[in-house]
Amino acid sequence: MKKTVKKLTAVGLTLTSVMSLVACGNSNNGGSNNNASSNKEVTKPDKFTVMCDSTVVTEANGGQAFYKYLGELTGLEIEWVRPDHSNYYDAVSNAFNSDSIPDVVLLSSDYYALYAANGFLWNMTDAWNSSETKKSGRLIDTAENVLSALLVNGEDGTKAMYGFSPYRGNGCCTYLKKAWLDDAGIDVSKVDGVTMDFNTYYGILKQLAAKKGHYVISAPDFISTEAPYTNYLPEFYQQANYTFYKDSSGKYVDGFSEKAMQDALQRIQNAVKDGVIDKATLGQKTTDARNKFFSTDASSESGVFSYWAGTWANTLMTNLKSKGLPTDLIAINPIKELGTYVERIAPAWCITTSAKNPEGIFKYFIDTMLDGGDIQTAWTYGAKGTHWNDKAETVTLADNKGTFEYKEGEFHFLPSPEKPGTLMSKNHIDPILSLAKFKTADPGEAKMTEAAKKNGEFFAKNSTVATPLPMTEILGENSTDINTTRNKVISEVALGNMTVEEGMKLYKDRVGTAVEAVLKSLNETKKSK
Numbered sequence: 001m002k003k004t005v006k007k008l009t010a011v012g013l014t015l016t017s018v019m020s021l022v023a024c025g026n027s028n029n030g031g032s033n034n035n036a037s038s039n040k041e042v043t044k045p046d047k048f049t050v051m052c053d054s055t056v057v058t059e060a061n062g063g064q065a066f067y068k069y070l071g072e073l074t075g076l077e078i079e080w081v082r083p084d085h086s087n088y089y090d091a092v093s094n095a096f097n098s099d100s101i102p103d104v105v106l107l108s109s110d111y112y113a114l115y116a117a118n119g120f121l122w123n124m125t126d127a128w129n130s131s132e133t134k135k136s137g138r139l140i141d142t143a144e145n146v147l148s149a150l151l152v153n154g155e156d157g158t159k160a161m162y163g164f165s166p167y168r169g170n171g172c173c174t175y176l177k178k179a180w181l182d183d184a185g186i187d188v189s190k191v192d193g194v195t196m197d198f199n200t201y202y203g204i205l206k207q208l209a210a211k212k213g214h215y216v217i218s219a220p221d222f223i224s225t226e227a228p229y230t231n232y233l234p235e236f237y238q239q240a241n242y243t244f245y246k247d248s249s250g251k252y253v254d255g256f257s258e259k260a261m262q263d264a265l266q267r268i269q270n271a272v273k274d275g276v277i278d279k280a281t282l283g284q285k286t287t288d289a290r291n292k293f294f295s296t297d298a299s300s301e302s303g304v305f306s307y308w309a310g311t312w313a314n315t316l317m318t319n320l321k322s323k324g325l326p327t328d329l330i331a332i333n334p335i336k337e338l339g340t341y342v343e344r345i346a347p348a349w350c351i352t353t354s355a356k357n358p359e360g361i362f363k364y365f366i367d368t369m370l371d372g373g374d375i376q377t378a379w380t381y382g383a384k385g386t387h388w389n390d391k392a393e394t395v396t397l398a399d400n401k402g403t404f405e406y407k408e409g410e411f412h413f414l415p416s417p418e419k420p421g422t423l424m425s426k427n428h429i430d431p432i433l434s435l436a437k438f439k440t441a442d443p444g445e446a447k448m449t450e451a452a453k454k455n456g457e458f459f460a461k462n463s464t465v466a467t468p469l470p471m472t473e474i475l476g477e478n479s480t481d482i483n484t485t486r487n488k489v490i491s492e493v494a495l496g497n498m499t500v501e502e503g504m505k506l507y508k509d510r511v512g513t514a515v516e517a518v519l520k521s522l523n524e525t526k527k528s529k
Contacts, residue, residue: 045360047077048103051095054085055106055347056428057382061418065386066378066427073375076364086285089225096120103355104365108226109345112152112163113471114479119155121162122351122358124366128161131367138372138436142168146435149345149468163348166369166379167433169466171343172231172306173459175316178328180303184211188330197336198267201235205276208303218278218293218302220286222268222494223487228342228466230264232289232306236271238337240264242486244469244522252522254515256486256507262500265493272494278302282491294319309341309459310432311425314452318422322401331455334462341463369429372439380434381413381444382427388413388444397421411443432456474521478514485510 057066059082067080081102083091089111095101096115107115115121128134128147146168151159181188184207191204208216219232223242230237240263241255255261271277278284278292293316295301307316309331317327334340349366351358368375381388392408398420406412413423431442432452469475489503498506 040359042359042363043357044075044364045355045357047079048355048357048361048365049079049081049100050104050365051081051083051092051102052106053083053088053347057387058082058418061416062383062386065383065417069383069386070375070378073378074364074368078365101352101354103352103361105350105352106347107163107350108347109149109466109468110226110479112150112348112350113469114476115350116152116154116160116162117471117473117476120353122353122355123154123160123162124164124351124358124362125161127359127362127367128164131362133367133370133436136370136372136436138370138439140435140437143435145465146346149465150348152468153470153472163350164366164369165346165348166435167346167429168435169344169346170308170310170430170433171228171341171459171463172234173309173331173334173341173455173462174235174304174306175313175329175331177303177326178330179326180208180212180216181330184208191332192330193333195333195336198235198238201332201335202267202271202276205271205304206274209275212298212301212303214275214299215278216276216302217271217281217304217306218284218289219281219306220289221284222281222490226344227469228344231342231344233268233277234306234338234341235335236267236277237261237264238335239339243483244475244518245467252519254519256489257504257515262504265490265500265503268490268494269496269500273496277494279495282495290316290319294323294325296323296325309463310456311430311452313455314449315425317451322421331458341459343459343463343465345466345468370434370436372436376429376434376436376438377443379427380429380431380442382424386414386417387424387427390443395423397423411447413444413447470522472518472521475518478511478518482511482514482518 057063063080063082067078070076071078081091081095089108092105092107092111095105101120112121133139146165147161149169150161150163150165152162154160154162176191178188181191181204186204186207196204205216217233222233223229224232227243229242230240238260240260241258242261243255244252245255247253268277272279272281281289289302289305290307292300292302293305293307305316313329313331317329320327320329349369351361351366355361369379370376378384384390388411389406390409390411392406392410394403394405395412395414396403397415401421404412413425416422416424431444431448433456485507489498489507492498492506493500493503
């Protein structure tokens with residue numbers, strides 16, 4: 001018997017068409033509510049397929065070495081499917097619409113909720129409850145907050161755990177180049193550690209733009225591709241919600257229709273018109289936005305960048321240094337109107353209902369990610385001998401960028417296979433965000449830079465975790481049309497091709513009926529639980 005669900009467009013940035021997503025129900029594989037039995041003998045799985053994005057070290061950056069190393073540690077035979085990062089969810093949807101559904105897939109929160117609600121993901125609740133990781137006593141204090149966000153509605157509407165995240169979701173904070181403040185004659189004490197209001201912040205941005213003669217901010221598009229969506233322009237969106245959310249009365253409402261979003265779009269339009277935000281932000285890839293932050297071309301360099309916290313703070317500074325640019329960055333406090341930065345719901349490792357041995361895959365693949373030893377080290381730092389080592393040796397970066405001497409037994413990073421002028425820093429699990437501690441000491445802890453640790457602590461102190469949105473059949477069926485229209489409105493208003501009022505009229509005319517249907521389904525679901 002075939003199930004059909006329309007393909008979800010995360011926010012319609014890379015996926016713009018509506019396709020059918022077809023999968024064959026397979027009763028002996030375990031449906032969405034088939035839990036692993038604690039009395040069932042769990043055997044090591046035969047060869048299985050894993051589809052993931054570039055948050056796992058890519059093949060260009062030594063991925064094959066990681067696969068081999070992980071296989072040696074676990075004894076597993078895995079076929080890795082590695083789509084291009086920018087088209088990852090196109091590839092995921094296409095795979096689920098074929099006879100090659102992966103056994104394991106890494107999914108962002110939107111896709112995770114959609115696929116779980118439509119019966120394509122294996123319920124791992126019982127497997128997690130009896131897992132070695134849960135019983136280990138090594139989970140961090142906030143692990144429960146992360147895992148609670150993974151409780152989503154299954155095919156029958158029952159909340160359960162259909163995926164596992166080995167780390168916190170992290171989020172974006174706003175970095176400002178100190179050198180730009182200096183050039184504009186702005187005292188750093190007015191920014192660093194200060195909770196500004198929007199007018200003060202925007203006044204500084206305009207001063208920077210006037211001094212440089214061009215834009216200050218160039219972001220990865222005007223809206224992000226996953227919840228919390230607004231994280232690349234947080235000071236402009238403030239309290240606006242891109243999608244549906246539960247308000248203070250406990251009722252689901254459409255954030256995009258609210259005045260907060262209208263005000264946000266007006267702020268963005270003004271900033272583009274004033275030359276504060278780069279017009280090329282529309283459709284811009286993450287790599288392009290980062291490259292402008294690292295640019296040595298004075299006419300294209302950006303000076304303010306909202307991007308990932310923690311390890312990325314150090315990575316940004318390292319890249320600036322490699323280009324000969326000043327490295328001092330100020331992570332500004334959330335502005336008054338924003339309140340806090342938002343931590344995203346972490347992507348989840350899911351076992352599909354096509355897997356022949358889901359219990360075995362969970363026990364020997366997913367549950368070992370945080371084993372506190374060698375396997376956790378591999379997921380955190382990569383393959384020994386390719387990404388890191390602990391033998392006595394001399395390590396030299398390409399292009400005369402440094403030489404380092406290490407003693408026997410001293411953990412150290414090796415040059416990135418993809419960018420040999422820089423050292424590796426992590427693999428899939430950011431050590432600052434890991435949900436579980438190592439059994440003894442984290443082997444790479446001494447190599448964590450003070451900048452990364454300090455920024456990670458800063459973000460944890462100044463952020464709140466996003467609230468998951470339940471997936472209903474009506475939402476799944478209409479998400480593509482609604483999100484595509486939302487993005488159309490954002491882009492047209494941002495570039496000044498429409499007024500805010502015209503954009504909102506377009507939104508209501510095109511998808512107003514669909515929005516009302518979604519809200520009805522969400523609020524009926526709320527009442528039934």
